[in-house]
Every structure is written in C-alpha cells, then in structure tokens.
Amino acid sequence: MKKTKLAIGMGVAIATTSVATTLSAAGDMVPVKAMADALHLVMDSDRTIYTRKIVNRLVKKEKVIKASEHFEDDKALVLPAQMFRFGAELVKKRMEKKPDVDFSYSLQSLWPINKQNAPKTKAEKEGLKFVAENKGKNYYTEETLGGKKYFTAVYADTGVAPVCVSCHNKHKDTPKKDFKIGDVMGGVVIRIPIGG
C-alpha cells in the first residue's frame, strides 16, 4: 500500500514538474493582449454555440420553445446576450475568492436597448466606434478607472443570425431599427488590470 502511494506521489511530482517546465519554456507571463484575445475567443465561442445549438435550433428550427428577455415569466430560454451577461456576473462573483485572477467583461453597444449598456468611458466610446467602422479589427488601449490602470480591448459583436437582427430592430427600446445581417451591432469590452 505504502509503495502504491509512493508511486502515485512520484508520478504527480513528475507530472507537475513537466507542466511547470513547459510553462517556463513558453515564458513566465502571457502577454496581456494575448490573454484578452484568448478570453474573447472562449466567450465568443460559447455564445455562438448557445445561439446556434440551443436558441436557434429549439426556437427556429424545432419550434419547441421561445427565447425571451423575460425568460422566467415567459417560461422561455434566456437570450444569448443575457446568457453572456449572466456569465460575466458569475465570473465577477467567483473571482471574489480568487485574488490572483482579475478581469471583467461586458457587452455594449452604440445603439443599446438598455441605455445602461451604452459606452461610458472614453476607451469604450472610441473602441466601439472603431470596431464598427473597421470590420475585422479589434481595438486595444489602456485606461485608468477608479485610480486603477487597465488594459482594455474591444471586439466587434456582429449580428450573425436573422433572429439577432430582427429582435433588435423590433424592440421598443431600440434606437436603431435598420440592422442587417453581418452588421456590427455592438462590442465586447474586456478589461484586465495592469501595473501602475
């Protein structure tokens, strides 16, 4: 029994060392821009899967359930944008117990349905304008908020499915009613604190 435990212990130690070496070989730190890009890739992929394989499939193709902003009252699926926001809020909450991890993200638009999601800071305003006018390009900058310095990245959020566009165009609180498929409808803003 003791031998088995010893063998397992050694195995774990070797594995840990090899992982550490790999990390060390790749450099001690991931560049902040690469980190933001990676985070965005995960967020965007998850939301794409949710939009395509859950919402669009069940609502549009199989027609078995609705998706609604008032998902609880309407007994419906949460909208992809809400799913994204709930994720961002859960990340915030879970991060309270992880002092080494710190970043935030939000979905914003120059034409927001909820005006609280309009850009507020200079970086947000410039970033959202930039990604809307320069398709395929991201916006990166640094900004100081509440006395803390951040690396801020803005990624275009494009209306990929007919339902994204039609819902936004018809919503009673929308300031823009002529979105077309493929239009940049908003942007994802990711912030990572940096030294200083």
Added chain:
Amino acid sequence: MKHSKLWLLWLTMIIISITTLSYLILEGEDKSVFTPGAMTGGHHQIGVACDACHTSSFTDEDEMQKACESCHGDQRQKPFDSHPQSKFTDPRNADRLEKINALYCVTCHVEHKPEITQKTGLTQPLDFCVHCHQDIAEDRPSHAGMGFETCASAGCHNYHNNRALYTDFLVKHMHEPETLDKQVVPAREFASVLEEIATYPHDRYPVSTLTAKDMDAPAGMSVEKELMHDWESTAHARSGVNCSACHLQGQEGEDKVWVDHPDHRSCQTCHDVEVTQFQQGKHGMRLKSGLSAMTPAQARLPMKEDAHAKQLNCNTCHQGHAYKLETAAVEACLGCHDDQHSLAYKDSPHYTLWEKEMQGDLPAGSGVSCASCHMPRTSIDVSDWLRRVVVQHNQNATLVPNEKMIRPVCMSCHGLPFAIDAMADTDLVQRNFKGKPSVHINSVDMAEQDNNRHLQETGGDAF
C-alpha cells in the same frame, strides 16, 4: 474628612458603573444601552445583540456587509435583485461608486439613524436614482418632468426588484378585470417532491402510515389520549413521522436525547426551507441571532395584552401534535396581533371567502386567510436544482414596500391594475380591503402610452 467621603462615594459609583457595563458587554443579552440611536423596525428585535451585525469589528465595511448578507443575501441576488453587487464591481462603474457606493448595503441603509430613516429602511434621499438615471426621459418620454423622488412610488420601481413590475408585464396585464375568473392560491408542494429533498431523513422515517400502536415514545412514558389523537390525524402520522422524529434532539454524531418541548431545530430536520425563512422574518430573527425567542411584548405593533408573554417558535402558531394549518393561518395571528388592519379582517370580503372555504362551500385555496397574504405560497428555488411551492415563512419578504405583495399574492385572484391601486390606498389597507380603491397609480397608463407609441412606430408589429 468630608472630601474623603465624597471620594469614596465617587470611587464606589465608578466601580459599580464599570462592573455593570462589563457585565452587560460580556454576559448580558440586552446591550441596547450601548446603541447610539434607536434601531429601525427591521432590526429592533436583534438590536440588543450588537454582534448580530458587528460580528468582529465596528469599522470594517466588508465584515458588516457579510453580516447583512447572512440574512438578506438570498433576496439580493439575480434575478430578483436588478442592482446586484456584481454590476458595480465592474470598473466601468467606478465613477458611479464615487457618487453612491452601491457595493455596501449601509450606503443606503444606515442603522441607528431614526431621524433620516424612511419606512422602507432607506436612509438616502428619495431621489437617489438620479445618480445613474438622470436622462431616463430620453428613453421613456412618458417619464419627462417626473421628479426622481417619485421613482419608488407604489406600483413603480423598486431598486432591489425591478423585475416585479416592468413595462412589458404592465402591458401584458393592463386590461385585466378587478377579479380574475379563477381566484385561487397555488397548492403547497412538499409531499409530492419529498423524494427529491436530499436532506429529508428518508432512511430513518420512510413514508408509511403510522397509528398509535406504532408510536416510539420512550417506554413508560404516558401519552395523553388527546395528543395521540391529534398526531394520528396529521400528515405526520400518515407519512411515517414518529414521536422520535421531533422529540429526539441533538447534534449530528452525538447521542440524541428526548425533549418534551422540541423547538424549531427539530422542525428544521425536514422543513429546512420554512424554518430558515421563519428565522429571516420578524417572528424568528431573534432565534437566528442566538437570542431568546421573540415575544409579542417586544413588538412595536399593537399586540393583545394576554399574548405578551408568548414565546414565538414553530409550535406557537402550529400547535404541536395537531398542526392544524387552518389555525396557523388565521387564529394564531389574531391571537396576538391587535392593530387596525388585523382587527378589521373578520369584517372583510377576504374573511367571508375564508369562511366559505372552511365550510366546504368553496374549493381549497379560494379563501383568503392572514397567511394567504402575509405568508404566501410562492414557487421558489429551494436548491440549485429544485423549485417548489413553499409557504413563505418570512412574512417580511413581501411586506415593505407593500407592492412586493402584488405579484405573489394579489394576482392570484385580482387583476394587476386593481391590485396596484388597492395596495397604494393606505385607508383601504387599514380597512382590510373592505371597499374599493380610492387612489389611482399611473404606472399601467404610462406603460400603455409607451406601448401605443411603439405600435404606431412599428405599424402594429410590436414585440
């Protein structure tokens, strides 16, 4: 000589004062002598125990916040709370935090400040919404010219629960009549989901019908016939809940001992949600804080003289062994409460319905008891994975502001526009809803106006 006597007297007084205060700090339950100002109605019962809120420090805001959340945390989370803490920890809102620090409950709810405390416990000026929503009229033309001190008027906005009466909801229900065709409160769910309640002691008390011959009271203990009969006629006996299930108390891993008068800890074994809620409300919050049970004598509302000494625990209202839910729903309340609203109940149309249900003239759930409104049956998430209809045992959950009652209570039987007006009419509330509302709240009209604007803009292709 005279001086030395005075010195002696002074010294004695000092020693007595220090001893008394030290005793109060270390041993006494009532520490109200140290409070800097009168407590709010929400906390006055536990104000005698400083450490209920000041757990380890008087200055650490984060520690204080933890104490707030230990009681109010469940209600302060999405989807119920539309201004959750996580919204404000986002750096983009750092400038807003400088105006109003929404990360801490005490920013808006300071204790010991009766001179600035409003009925809802708010200690900020009423127009605090202006800090973030100053340009709301641009989005909602119907709001142009309205003062920010009116945001929280009846039927309108609630900082913590904007979900309750949002525009689309008002529009959806705007044409409802005063009373709905179906007027019945939801049925309780406990027995039907028993299998799914992981904490239920299925192994020790499997569901089966028990009778007097199955009783497992200690040998030699005489049990009154009346008690035996009461127990046999309850869902407890019909569901395999034997004497020992309640009367054997003790910590996990210790030998359990028989107690003649079990308290809420016994009930909690199976009714955890209800007991937890009970301890969040005014009836049970002293128990949660480790204080002696609440007595009506300690209440700020008028209570019946002969009820002043009652100790509030589960069995005070539920009557051990008999557990008649009907008694707990009306007579138990009226046994203590002596205010105008309570005294007017038996002269109200709600009570007439209750009497008819009790007489079998109306289906179950048609009557309106005290509990129908103040301890409503609401569908809640009792765990991450299970939702069931629970009798809300925290009677404060829907009490203030009273429009919190509209959706879970009034709308079981009444249309939304009528319910909003009724809850805003304080005289009607005092008369226990005998008569019609004499005030009108504009929220439904404004939502209709906004909807009409949208219909015109879209040519009828709304939502």
